[in-house]
Amino acid sequence: MSTNMKFLVVDDFSTMRRIVKGLLNELGYNDITEADDGNTALPLLKGGNFDFLITDWNMPGMPGLDLLKAVRGDAKLAKLPVLMLTAEAKREQIIEAAQAGVSGYVIKPFTAATLKEKIDKILASKAAA
């Protein structure tokens, strides 16, 4: 799996962005950009050739679910792997994210192993597609 992949990490809490960035660094991914909500993330995605999006759900401005829908609705971004990393744990929310086309869903608090496993699984299924 290439570690030259370009990640966008979207979360309104700067601590969580640093944590995810640190974990990605440990996994060998070093090209990481940060955004604090969907409104900031979407223009970056449209102009940035990102390979992977990791987004929180609950954010002021544009929440993660709306960002996911915008990504899936954009012809150029529609196939982008999107991992939702969120504290939203209601059954109906997870279903809603799945219906919107999320590639993976991890509930906070999470472990480094879960994050790695989920990223690997999403990339493997993308490679197989």
Place this chain on the structure above:
Amino acid sequence: MSQADTLGRYRSHVADLAGALDANDEAAFRAAFERLRGQLNIELNPELKRITADALSALRRFREQARLEVLADQEVPDARRRLAHVVKLTEEAAHRTLDLVEQSSPLIDRMALEAAQLLEEWGLHGSRQLAVNSMWPERANESLERAVRDSERVRRFLSQMLLAQGYQDLSGQIIQAVIRLVMELETVLGQLVSLAQGEDTRRMPVLKLDSTQPMPVQDGSQGAGPHVPGVGTSQIVSDQDDIDALIASVGRP
């Protein structure tokens, strides 16, 4: 007064009104209408007076209760500021911890690397050095091996410390939800105080917002924040296998 009596009186008034209409007699219609209105006043006035008196009494009690004003003007806004300050303090503490983790990681990596390099050199030249000093090189060898093992353990601990700072995100989201509630309470209390003081509440600002604090709008797509035990009735899914199964069951990747 029974309902039958009341209805009988209204029936009489309505019959007078209908008769005046049939006769096309405007004066009789107006007279019947005035009698009906008079009847309504007789029945409704006592109730209206009682409601008005209750409302005025409640407003008087509001004015006399200075505690309400202190709550609305000072203590509830202070509570909101205190909560926002807690979020700021925990954020600063989490960032400080992350700084230290990030500064420690390369140090432990370098220590592990140098120990491993020395062990490799010892493997190449060990027998010659052993001939020079039979005790020291063996102790050094053990120490270097332990340094390599311990460095790896410290590396894992640092990774766990990094992840543990996620508490700041979760606790911050929960506190922000409480801040939103306190802001609503602040607004309602402020409007109650203004009402008691006879002000026109329609001219009041909706919220006294601190522009430095984000206030997410809560709608369906916004999310509800972390699950808190005992709060809410929705079905929570927290096991990763269950989440994966749920995602897969919907039929999209």
